[in-house]
Amino acid sequence: MNSVEIANELKELLKGENVKIQLSVPELVEKATSRNEAVLTVDGAVVAKTGKYTGRSPKDKFIVEEESTKDKIDWGKVNQTISAEVFDNLYVKVVNFLKEKDELYVFKGFAGADKESQLPIQVVNEFAWHNLFCHQLFIRPNEEELASHNAEFTIIAAPTFKADPAVDGTNSEAFIIVSFEKKVILIGGTEYAGEMKKSIFGIMNYLLPEQEILSMHCSANVGEAGDVALFFGLSGTGKTTLSADANRKLIGDDEHGWSDNGVFNIEGGCYAKTINLSAEKEPEIYNAIRFGSVLENVVVDEETRVPDYDDGSLTENTRAAYPIHFIENIVTPSVAGHPKTIVFLTADAFGVLPPISKLTKEQAMYHFLSGFTSKLAGTERGVTEPEPVFSTCFGSPFLPLPATRYAEMLGEKIDEHGAQVFLVNTGWTGGEYGVGNRMKLSYTRTMVRAAIDGKLNDVETIQDPVFGLHMPTNIEGVPSEVLNPRDAWSDKAAYDQKASFLADLFKENFKKFGNVSDEIAKNGAPLV
Numbered sequence: 369m370n371s372v373e374i375a376n377e378l379k380e381l382l383k384g385e386n387v388k389i390q391l392s393v394p395e396l397v398e399k400a401t402s403r404n405e406a407v408l409t410v411d412g413a414v415v416a417k418t419g420k421y422t423g424r425s426p427k428d429k430f431i432v433e434e435e436s437t438k439d440k441i442d443w444g445k446v447n448q449t450i451s452a453e454v455f456d457n458l459y460v461k462v463v464n465f466l467k468e469k470d471e472l473y474v475f476k477g478f479a480g481a482d483k484e485s486q487l488p489i490q491v492v493n494e495f496a497w498h499n500l501f502c503h504q505l506f507i508r509p510n511e512e513e514l515a516s517h518n519a520e521f522t523i524i525a526a527p528t529f530k531a532d533p534a535v536d537g538t539n540s541e542a543f544i545i546v547s548f549e550k551k552v553i554l555i556g557g558t559e560y561a562g563e564m565k566k567s568i569f570g571i572m573n574y575l576l577p578e579q580e581i582l583s584m585h586c587s588a589n590v591g592e593a594g595d596v597a598l599f600f601g602l603s604g605t606g607k608t609t610l611s612a613d614a615n616r617k618l619i620g621d622d623e624h625g626w627s628d629n630g631v632f633n634i635e636g637g638c639y640a641k642t643i644n645l646s647a648e649k650e651p652e653i654y655n656a657i658r659f660g661s662v663l664e665n666v667v668v669d670e671e672t673r674v675p676d677y678d679d680g681s682l683t684e685n686t687r688a689a690y691p692i693h694f695i696e697n698i699v700t701p702s703v704a705g706h707p708k709t710i711v712f713l714t715a716d717a718f719g720v721l722p723p724i725s726k727l728t729k730e731q732a733m734y735h736f737l738s739g740f741t742s743k744l745a746g747t748e749r750g751v752t753e754p755e756p757v758f759s760t761c762f763g764s765p766f767l768p769l770p771a772t773r774y775a776e777m778l779g780e781k782i783d784e785h786g787a788q789v790f791l792v793n794t795g796w797t798g799g800e801y802g803v804g805n806r807m808k809l810s811y812t813r814t815m816v817r818a819a820i821d822g823k824l825n826d827v828e829t830i831q832d833p834v835f836g837l838h839m840p841t842n843i844e845g846v847p848s849e850v851l852n853p854r855d856a857w858s859d860k861a862a863y864d865q866k867a868s869f870l871a872d873l874f875k876e877n878f879k880k881f882g883n884v885s886d887e888i889a890k891n892g893a894p895l896v
């Protein structure tokens with residue numbers, strides 16, 4: 369099928385009497401609950417269970433091999449290829465499947481808060497609660513924008529359609545397939561809502577660099593003085609948590625672009641982890657969970673409908689989705705100037721990286737390309753305890769282009785705007801996972817605030833002998849034995865051994881970037 373035929377099929381589908389376009393939040397809440405897709409919590413949020421798939425499913429993600437994009441995409445385990453034939457067959461099946469549903473829900477909106485590069489998108493949902501999720505997570509149009517809306521990309525999400533890998537050519541019953549030429553993202557077999565938001569991020573990671581705009585897996589906020597901070601990090605490292613700060617305006621919690629105008633949010637909402645959420649530690653997020661918010665796999669008391677955020681029995685990856693204006697302190701629209709401070713977040717389950725260190729230019733590039741963290745349980749299928757991972761640019765699952773493309777752009781922008789980069793370990797301290805503890809959130813917040821406020825610009829640092837990282841010796845409000853990870857371990861020999869083990873992992877991993885500049889490879893790498 370060619371693009372016109374694909375578009376015509378979609379037009380036919382959207383003409384159906386079963387199609388409900390741009391329902392309001394209350395309408396979608398009513399639909400979701402009356403159709404038994406979800407229940408209400410005592411706070412008025414809806415909570416849905418997603419069954420078998422409670423996290424993203426990277427092995428089921430594909431990009432259609434097409435003439436216009438095939439030489440640009442970094443094919444491999446992340447960007448798995450699939451043929452146009454497989455896509456077309458599944459597309460027809462899914463469209464026919466959806467035609468038979470008594471109701472379908474369509475959301476029209478945008479990706480990208482900067483009008484110059486904004487992408488009009490639409491989502492066709494089988495589930496009302498999925499449509500509510502998209503309504504809250506993507507950028508909502510005003511009346512005028514809606515009237516002239518012309519979607520350039522369409523997500524079709526049919527969670528109860530199960531593929532048969534033997535017949536359909538997928539990896540499993542679930543599939544997330546992008547066709548850049550047909551401008552369709554086809555999702556089936558999984559109910560996890562995060563796939564929808566992250567597949568739009570995936571295409572923006574292709575489309576923005578084509579316009580010389582850097583796309584980033586990071587959160588962002590801005591102070592009263594206009595000082596912008598970015599927080600890069602893989603899933604669960606603290607982007608959402610640390611960017612929600614009563615003293616600073618939130619720009620966004622997960623996906624941003626950086627153009628010559630400054631930074632902008634790609635989304636219109638946030639997607640917070642809720643495991644062990646408390647009003648004391650994370651008040652902004654806790655208070656954002658109310659009527660209009662969507663909870664996934666959070667256990668609620670059957671009668672009282674009080675959520676139990678400590679209950680991880682359905683998954684550790686429990687989530688809350690809410691529109692950005694549910695956070696009190698935000699910038700509207702979600703755009704700001706050029707970053708002054710950039711934080712790389714890592715949740716090191718070995719407990720050997722310093723809780724905060726200042727990076728040289730080469731170290732910044734080295735750590736950006738390395739993208740080290742420990743994957744925490746839940747966000748991806750099959751991960752049940754922390755697992756070291758190198759995810760280039762802190763977001764490799766979402767990057768269709770070679771990592772060096774994004775890294776070069778970041779390097780240029782850091783130079784041009786003179787941003788200072790810090791590496792922050794939000795993971796373990798005093799021993800590895802199982803022995804030590806997760807870094808106290810209040811300490812991390814204090815360290816990050818000190819960095820953003822410029823208090824670490826001229827502070828005394830010592831260089832750690834293994835990774836070569838420059839660690840401040842003193843930060844007000846943080847015990848100094850916490851600042852040097854070796855001091856926090858009672859067994860120094862065990863620390864030394866783990867640190868050199870991790871340094872070796874870094875060096876081994878970096879070999880894959882054979883062609884990056886000697887300077888980065890030499891001056892950014894661990895010392896031993």
Ligand SMILES: Nc1ncnc2c1ncn2[C@@H]1O[C@H](COP(=O)(O)OP(=O)(O)OP(=O)(O)O)[C@@H](O)[C@H]1O
Pocket residue numbers: 601602603604605606607608609610621622639640641642643650747794795806807808809810812
């Ligand atoms: N020291 C710490 N710093 C940051 N977060 C911490 C810390 N200790 C515990 N946490 C917890 O770690 C989790 C961080 O999750 P968060 O939602 O911020 O991840 P994220 O980086 O936004 O991930 P994703 O890209 O998957 O949305 C939260 O549940 C937070 O409470």
Ligand SMILES: O=C([O-])CC(=O)C(=O)O
Pocket residue numbers: 423424562563566602603622639747
């Ligand atoms: O995509 C998800 O499911 C959640 C998320 O933000 C990430 O994993 O980076």
Ligand SMILES: [Mn+2]
Pocket residue numbers: 585602603622
């Ligand atoms: Mn994310």
